[in-house]
Amino acid sequence: MSNHPKGNARTVVITGGNSGLGYACAQALLGSADGPWHVVIASRDAARSRAAADALAAGAAAGNSAEAMVLDLGSLDSIRSFAAELTDRLGSGALPHLHALVCNAGVQMGATDARTADGFEATFGINHLGHFALVHALLPVLEAPSRVVVVSSGTHDPGPKGGRAPAWNDPHALARGELGPAAAKDNALLRGQRRYCTSKLANIYFTYALARRLPEGVTANAFDPGIMLDTALGRSMPAPVRFAFKYIAPRFIWLLRRMMKDSVHTSQESGRALAWLAAAPELAGTTARYFDGRRDIPSSDESNDTARAEQLWKDSLILTGAGHQPLT
Numbered sequence: 506m507s508n509h510p511k512g513n514a515r516t517v518v519i520t521g522g523n524s525g526l527g528y529a530c531a532q533a534l535l536g537s538a539d540g541p542w543h544v545v546i547a548s549r550d551a552a553r554s555r556a557a558a559d560a561l562a563a564g565a566a567a568g569n570s571a572e573a574m575v576l577d578l579g580s581l582d583s584i585r586s587f588a589a590e591l592t593d594r595l596g597s598g599a600l601p602h603l604h605a606l607v608c609n610a611g612v613q614m615g616a617t618d619a620r621t622a623d624g625f626e627a628t629f630g631i632n633h634l635g636h637f638a639l640v641h642a643l644l645p646v647l648e649a650p651s652r653v654v655v656v657s658s659g660t661h662d663p664g665p666k667g668g669r670a671p672a673w674n675d676p677h678a679l680a681r682g683e684l685g686p687a688a689a690k691d692n693a694l695l696r697g698q699r700r701y702c703t704s705k706l707a708n709i710y711f712t713y714a715l716a717r718r719l720p721e722g723v724t725a726n727a728f729d730p731g732i733m734l735d736t737a738l739g740r741s742m743p744a745p746v747r748f749a750f751k752y753i754a755p756r757f758i759w760l761l762r763r764m765m766k767d768s769v770h771t772s773q774e775s776g777r778a779l780a781w782l783a784a785a786p787e788l789a790g791t792t793a794r795y796f797d798g799r800r801d802i803p804s805s806d807e808s809n810d811t812a813r814a815e816q817l818w819k820d821s822l823i824l825t826g827a828g829h830q831p832l833t
């Protein structure tokens with residue numbers, strides 16, 4: 506542990522908090538005087554997570570604290586162990602009240618056809634199923650007042666901003682890596698992008714279905730951070746794409762901002778917006794909403810398909826073996 510929670514602190518768990526948006530969100534919370542906040546950086550690599558938590562703790566405002574816990578969202582075993590340990594520590598008072606669970610971790614696989622430890626296609630498996638299983642396992646400790654914030658993306662909705670559309674399919678097929686008919690002509694790289702936006706659509710279905718089931722005082726909202734060029738999300742992309750993102754695009758950020766109607770941000774800007782969603786007292790009763798930064802806007806028409814969301818919920822229970830948990 507980097508340092509210890511004090512007094513009437515509240516715990517915020519941030520998946521993938523060792524990098525990019527999650528790290529910036531942790532920084533914003535830990536820099537704030539509205540706590541005390543105890544931030545748990547929940548990420549898959551122990552050394553990277555610990556280094557991040559140590560750096561965050563060193564820069565934290567007085568009374569705030571941070572620590573690292575290992576969580577691999579690509580492994581149901583790892584998710585269960587993480588949830589069991591967190592639950593024990595919350596129950597024993599070693600950690601203060603769980604105020605927010607920020608489901609931020611995410612991958613975009615490029616042209617790679619990667620699988621999770623349980624055999625799910627990695628994009629759907631980590632971005633959706635991993636978070637689904639995590640939230641389920643933590644439901645008993647998500648007591649009012651508390652909130653779940655799910656990081657989605659504007660790519661769930663190609664309408665206003667352009668880009669590749671999701672290719673929804675039966676959730677069992679998505680778990681096997683099979684996209685819907687819209688992806689029939691995709692090459693491997695485009696399929697990777699399509700899997701990513703489809704998983705981000707799943708994030709919204711999950712958020713809305715979860716919000717319908719949570720007790721009063723426990724909320725669930727989805728968040729679009731906009732386009733951030735300074736994170737590691739593109740690490741699996743081919744080298745020329747990575748080069749363009751790292752060295753060329755940042756020089757033209759002013760042009761991108763103009764072309765993309767203000768949806769290009771630094772991770773610091775979006776991290777502050779995500780921290781606001783996780784912590785702002787004025788949002789205590791806000792649930793089942795979609796935020797573009799701090800703007801509460803409608804998500805795509807497709808993402809409001811309740812029948813699909815309910816099917817995804819039922820199939821995710823089966824796929825993750827979470828059916829024994831309180832909310833079915």
Ligand SMILES: NC(=O)c1ccc[n+]([C@@H]2O[C@H](COP(=O)([O-])OP(=O)(O)OC[C@H]3O[C@@H](n4cnc5c(N)ncnc54)[C@H](OP(=O)(O)O)[C@@H]3O)[C@@H](O)[C@H]2O)c1
Nearest residue numbers: 521524525526577578579609610611658732733736737738
């Ligand atoms: N960047 C953008 O333009 C953009 C736009 C819209 C939405 N988003 C969303 O923002 C979120 C954060 O992404 P980012 O841009 O900040 O990218 P990032 O820097 O790559 O951060 C992703 C985080 O997720 C973690 N992670 C990946 N797989 C994991 C696993 N199996 N278990 C646990 N943690 C795992 C990573 O850990 P490691 O360091 O160990 O890999 C990293 O900490 C994602 O949900 C992404 O979809 C990003």
